Amino acid sequence: MTYQNFSLKQLQDIDAAHHLHPFTDHKDLRDAGARIITHAQGPFVYDTEGNEILDGMAGLWCVNIGYGRDELADVAYAQMKELPYYNSFFRCSTPSPVLLAQKLAEIAPKNVNQVFYGSSGSEANDTALRLVRHYWALEGKPQKNRIISRKWAYHGSTIAGTSLGGMEAMHGQLHGAVPNIAHVMPPYAFELKEKGESDHDFGLRAARAVEDAILEAGPENVAAFIGEPAMGAGGVKVPPESYWPEIDRICKKHDVLLMLDEVITGYGRTGEWFAAQRLGLEPDTITTAKALTSGYQPLSALLVGDRIAATLVEKGGEFYHGYTYSGHPVACAVALRNLEIIEREGLIERVREDTGPYFAEALEERLAGHGIVGETRSFGLMGAIEIVSHKDTRKRFDGGGAAAVAVRDHAIAEGMMMRAVGNTMILSPPLIWTRETIDMACDRIVRALDKAE
Numbered sequence: 154m155t156y157q158n159f160s161l162k163q164l165q166d167i168d169a170a171h172h173l174h175p176f177t178d179h180k181d182l183r184d185a186g187a188r189i190i191t192h193a194q195g196p197f198v199y200d201t202e203g204n205e206i207l208d209g210m211a212g213l214w215c216v217n218i219g220y221g222r223d224e225l226a227d228v229a230y231a232q233m234k235e236l237p238y239y240n241s242f243f244r245c246s247t248p249s250p251v252l253l254a255q256k257l258a259e260i261a262p263k264n265v266n267q268v269f270y271g272s273s274g275s276e277a278n279d280t281a282l283r284l285v286r287h288y289w290a291l292e293g294k295p296q297k298n299r300i301i302s303r304k305w306a307y308h309g310s311t312i313a314g315t316s317l318g319g320m321e322a323m324h325g326q327l328h329g330a331v332p333n334i335a336h337v338m339p340p341y342a343f344e345l346k347e348k349g350e351s352d353h354d355f356g357l358r359a360a361r362a363v364e365d366a367i368l369e370a371g372p373e374n375v376a377a378f379i380g381e382p383a384m385g386a387g388g389v390k391v392p393p394e395s396y397w398p399e400i401d402r403i404c405k406k407h408d409v410l411l412m413l414d415e416v417i418t419g420y421g422r423t424g425e426w427f428a429a430q431r432l433g434l435e436p437d438t439i440t441t442a443k444a445l446t447s448g449y450q451p452l453s454a455l456l457v458g459d460r461i462a463a464t465l466v467e468k469g470g471e472f473y474h475g476y477t478y479s480g481h482p483v484a485c486a487v488a489l490r491n492l493e494i495i496e497r498e499g500l501i502e503r504v505r506e507d508t509g510p511y512f513a514e515a516l517e518e519r520l521a522g523h524g525i526v527g528e529t530r531s532f533g534l535m536g537a538i539e540i541v542s543h544k545d546t547r548k549r550f551d552g553g554g555a556a557a558v559a560v561r562d563h564a565i566a567e568g569m570m571m572r573a574v575g576n577t578m579i580l581s582p583p584l585i586w587t588r589e590t591i592d593m594a595c596d597r598i599v600r601a602l603d604k605a606e
């Protein structure tokens with residue numbers, strides 16, 4: 154792509170004139186101008202000014218194998234030459250989605266053996282919502298269609314994704330949500346745990362909020378519970394260990410399906426292929442996207458459990474749902490090679506046995522003691538740093554999330570990309586990070602925190 158003939162200012166002006174960005178205040182963008190990233194290699198991204206920035210977010214939780222993998226470009230090129238596109242509607246298929254589906258069935262929890270493709274996590278959650286409700290209708294229980302979700306959940310930004318999610322600001326702009334979705338308290342101990350309450354008890358209390366919602370609606374009216382294993386975009390809120398086993402028990406007790414949204418946690422981030430395996434869960438649906446291709450191509454896969462798939466196949470009748478790019482041959486070929494690289498390089502074992510524990514320790518030992526840090530937490534290679542003005546009382550800075558935004562901007566100046574969500578800094582590094590990269594990140598984050606203090 155030839156952009157070299159354009160100055161940064163020119164690119165920014167064209168951007169502001171013609172490009173509406175996701176999740177952006179466009180007045181602010183017009184005034185400040187976008188940072189324009191031009192290329193990337195390994196764990197680093199580079200901007201038009203030649204700044205090298207350590208990418209602590211793996212793009213947007215997706216570039217798990219790092220940047221600059223020629224192999225994936227070669228696979229995409231070869232697939233484009235052979236067959237750039239054909240659909241998988243009307244009893245057609247192409248080889249790469251077929252072989253990818255087989256691979257996904259092999260690495261998924263053992264009750265999960267079918268795949269429905271889309272291009273994004275939001276699309277996959279649309280599919281999940283429709284599929285779950287369709288399942289109960291096929292089972293002769295069309296009234297069993299209420300979904301229980303959580304406040305602060307993020308499940309995408311289509312109308313269904315926003316409705317499933319629990320972001321207040323997004324709901325405020327929805328102007329007509331998908332009906333019959335309830336949002337209960339999330340397992341966010343840092344803010345919601347009561348004085349004297351143990352993490353264990355808090356986890357059980359948060360799970361019981363789900364049961365209360367099921368009982369309030371009547372279990373005969375509740376289709377499913379949906380949750381991210383650890384809330385990502387909501388601020389890497391990692392539930393206490395007691396939470397998921399209790400949710401599992403509650404869902405089974407009331408015959409409520411379990412939908413896991415693993416758009417962030419899928420494909421190795423937590424030290425297993427899926428967090429479901431780390432948590433010992435056998436969900437009825439698992440939403441995945443992002444790291445399925447390490448972001449090299451847009452692709453999502455809704456992994457569907459045997460219970461739903463069996464009904465769909467045995468009862469028959471068309472499921473009136475799908476996307477032009479469901480099972481896109483190029484994206485699926487890239488995904489297959491991406492999964493091969495993750496396996497070949499032992500990236501999941503590395504997170505489980507080495508970098509995951511080291512990351513947790515580094516956050517705790519290097520950052521948690523800082524004067525404006527209230528807590529650090531992590532789940533595999535995703536992490537959070539809570540920004541506070543008073544460590545002992547956990548009081549936040551005035552100005553909403555302004556302090557966290559300041560930390561983010563100082564961090565970028567120090568060569569470190571993090572995100573600010575409310576009062577929380579979040580990290581989601583590529584799985585190729587080593588202990589040395591984690592040390593480098595901590596050095597830069599400490600300097601950013603010092604500047605913001």
Ligand code: PLP
Pocket residue numbers: 272273274275276278307308309310381385386414415416417442443
């Ligand atoms: N679900 C979760 C848990 C996510 O984090 C995201 C995106 O960050 C989505 C769904 C939506 O995915 P997409 O942005 O690909 O539509």
